[in-house]
Amino acid sequence: MPEHVARIVPLAILTMLRRGEILGLRDRDLDLDAGAVSVFSQCQEGERVATKTRSSRRIVDVGPVAVRLIGEQQDARVDSPEGFLFPSRTGGPFDADNFMARIFTPAARAAGIPELTFHDLRHTGASLMIAAGCHVKVIAEQMGHSDGGGLVLKRYGHLCKGARRQAAEALETHLFGAAGASSVG
Structure with missing residues (x-):
């Protein structure tokens, strides 16, 4: 990807x-x-508009790596009078279809994954949060879902193999300290 938008993939995942x-x-x-x-807003057809649902309007917490990438992106981007983090070459908002056709899809092809969609990055982030043991409700909030995690579980539930065993062991460790360190009586 061109330098002025190169951080969009890791930031989309994070x-x-x-x-x-x-x-x-x-x-x-x-x-x-x-x-x-x-x-609180999004770009559609090169214009800034409100997000489509109330739950989509949210604060997303990010870690130190994402903060560093955002700072690097601010330094690398073209001048943008409106302060877009990922502006087009003219400094205005990107048209999403134009971004996909001119930048994202060619980059995905060059990386050897021509079937990659931008939404796959969102799925990757959610899958990695599940693998990291994050609470489903928190993942749903970060994604802007209003269902408390039902969609996350439905879509990514197959990634939670062993979660029940892990939960049982976590409960015991919380109650008794090291595994098997306490006897009942």
Whole structure:
């Protein structure tokens, strides 16, 4: 990918933002000291519009790697009077279809994964959060889902193999310390 947008893939995975949400991010949406990204609008057809649902309007917490990548992106981007994090070459908002056709799809082909979609990055982030043991409700909130985690479980539940055993062992460790360290009586 060109340098001025090269960080969009890792940031899309780390934030689980939708394509229009990440393309619509502006400096005023970022609180790097707090490690937070405010998502209240998105780009559609090159215009900034409100997110489609109330639950899509959210604060996404990010870790130190994402904060560093955001700072690097701010330094690498082309001048953007409106402060877009990922501006087009003219400094305005990207049209999502244009971004896909001119930048993302050719980069995916060059990487040997021509079937990759931008939404796959969101799925990757959610899958990795599940693998890291994150609570499903938290994942749903980060993604902007309003169902408390039902969709996350439905879509990614197959990734939770061994989760019941892990939960049982975590309960015992919490109650008794080291595994098998306590007797009942």
